[in-house]
Amino acid sequence: MEPNKVQSEGGLNVTLTIRLLMHGKEVGSIIGKKGETVKKMREESGARINISEGNCPERIVTITGPTDAIFKAFAMIAYKFEEDIINSMSNSPATSKPPVTLRLVVPASQCGSLIGKGGSKIKEMRESTGAQVQVAGDMLPNSTERAVTISGTPEAIIQCVKQICVVMLESPPKGATIPYRPKPASTPVIFSGGQVRADPLAASAANLSLLLQHQPLPAYTIQGQYAIPHPDLTKLHQLAMQQTPFTPLGQTTPAFPGLDASLPASTHELTIPNDLIGCIIGRQGTKINEIRQMSGAQIKIANAMEGSSERQITITGTPANISLAQYLINARLTSEVTGMGTL
Numbered sequence: 001m002e003p004n005k006v007q008s009e010g011g012l013n014v015t016l017t018i019r020l021l022m023h024g025k026e027v028g029s030i031i032g033k034k035g036e037t038v039k040k041m042r043e044e045s046g047a048r049i050n051i052s053e054g055n056c057p058e059r060i061v062t063i064t065g066p067t068d069a070i071f072k073a074f075a076m077i078a079y080k081f082e083e084d085i086i087n088s089m090s091n092s093p094a095t096s097k098p099p100v101t102l103r104l105v106v107p108a109s110q111c112g113s114l115i116g117k118g119g120s121k122i123k124e125m126r127e128s129t130g131a132q133v134q135v136a137g138d139m140l141p142n143s144t145e146r147a148v149t150i151s152g153t154p155e156a157i158i159q160c161v162k163q164i165c166v167v168m169l170e171s172p173p174k175g176a177t178i179p180y181r182p183k184p185a186s187t188p189v190i191f192s193g194g195q196v197r198a199d200p201l202a203a204s205a206a207n208l209s210l211l212l213q214h215q216p217l218p219a220y221t222i223q224g225q226y227a228i229p230h231p232d233l234t235k236l237h238q239l240a241m242q243q244t245p246f247t248p249l250g251q252t253t254p255a256f257p258g259l260d261a262s263l264p265a266s267t268h269e270l271t272i273p274n275d276l277i278g279c280i281i282g283r284q285g286t287k288i289n290e291i292r293q294m295s296g297a298q299i300k301i302a303n304a305m306e307g308s309s310e311r312q313i314t315i316t317g318t319p320a321n322i323s324l325a326q327y328l329i330n331a332r333l334t335s336e337v338t339g340m341g342t343l
Contacts, residue, residue, distance in 0.1 A: 016070055016165060019105040020061040020077075021140075021147060021180070027051060027059045029084050030077060037080065045072035058182035060105065067165055074161045078102065078154035099132070101151040104164065105180050107335075108146050111135050113171035114164060125163050131156035143180035176331045268322045270329065271310040277301065279332050280313070287332060295325035 022030070031038050031051065042049050047065035063073050081100045089097065106114065115122050115135055125133050131152035139146055150160050272280060281288045281301065292299050297317035304311060315325045 014067060014169060015065065016067055016169065017062060017064045018070055018074075018161075018165070019145075019179075020063070021103040021105050021182070022059055022061055024057060024059065026081070027061065029080060030061065041073055041076045045069050045076060047073040049073060052182065054182065054184050056182040056184050060180070060182060067162075070165065071158060071162060074102075075154065075158050078157045082154050099151040100154055100157060101149060102157060102161075104148040104150065104161075105140065105145050106135075106148050106164075106168070107173035107177040108139050108144050109174040109177070110168055110171055111146050111148070113167050114148065121167065125160055129156045129159040129163065131160040133160060140180035141183070142178070144176075144178045145180045173335055175335075177335045178331060179334050265317055266319065266322065268315045268326065270313040270315070270326070272313055272329075272333070274304060274309055274311060276333055277311045279335070280329055291325055291328045291332075294328060295321050297321035297325040299325060 029037070030041070030049075032040075038049055038051070041047075045065070047063050047069040050062045050064075052060040052062075063070055065073070078100050081102070085098055085100065113121070114133075116124070122133050122135065125131070129152070131150050134149045136147040136149075148164070150157050150164075152160070279287070280291075282290070288299060288301065291297075295317070297315050300314045300316075302312040302314070313329070315322050317325070
């Protein structure tokens with residue numbers, strides 16, 4: 001796929017997506033009363049700022065836009081957090097001001113480039129910006145991403161984020177990225193008999209109970225609109241990374257036992273922006289064929305309509321086939337949006 005953004009000024013002036021992990025209190029501060037603070041941040045920075053839904057202790061804040069817009073948004077967030085620290089200190093006997101801390105969520109495949117050989121890159125960032133930077137050793141649960149913690153003055157954090165963005169643009173993620181999704185305080189789980197645990201969210205999960213008809217099966221957690229094996233996503237990730245032909249999941253593979261091909265077929269439609277369709281199709285159709293083989297679903301991509309900026313994708317198969325096909329398409333899109341270059 002041809003890069004559709006022109007890189008200039010040493011790799012900056014491109015569209016980039018940065019994900020932040022925040023606690024509920026921090027998110028409340030960014031949103032502000034009736035959403036006024038986040039509205040102001042969006043308008044003044046020009047960046048898209050999205051906050052993940054859910055009653056989770058942690059939330060993901062996604063900032064997308066040209067790099068200068070991202071830096072403005074980061075500056076506003078960092079100064080807002082500093083203001084919160086100053087306000088909390090006015091009621092506290094503490095004399096030294098604690099640093100502002102932000103947590104980025106970065107694909108693990110890019111963390112090596114952030115650290116550098118023998119820690120050289122991360123040391124250079126610390127010395128040149130004055131910020132503290134730490135890359136978590138472990139991946140975040142059910143994902144292939146790690147937390148990168150930056151702390152210091154707002155000015156130091158902004159300079160550090162600029163350097164991290166440059167590294168991320170120069171070293172795109174390798175392979176598919178399984179994004180971290182914070183766990184809701186109460187998550188519906190479908191057990192192997194198809195029962196859904198009593199839960200406020202269970203109604204939306206009920207239609208997915210069809211997926212699980214036979215023993216033995218792992219419990220599945222509903223995350224957004226996808227059914228994902230709860231204990232571990234690495235099996236799916238390993239399957240996605242293999243180059244050998246796959247047995248369609250509807251015909252039951254050892255990695256995902258019990259998914260039954262005899263369930264009634266249904267159809268699901270998605271629309272994908274034209275500029276992202278290439279990452280779904282891959283060179284000479286390699287990626288879409290992989291997704292077809294892995295999921296066991298039939299996937300048809302409509303021809304481009306004149307004047308339309310989107311393409312229609314029709315997925316046909318059992319609920320399990322469709323669910324996995326959707327998940328794999330989403331993983332491809334996430335990889336592309338978070339900075340993958342040519343495929």
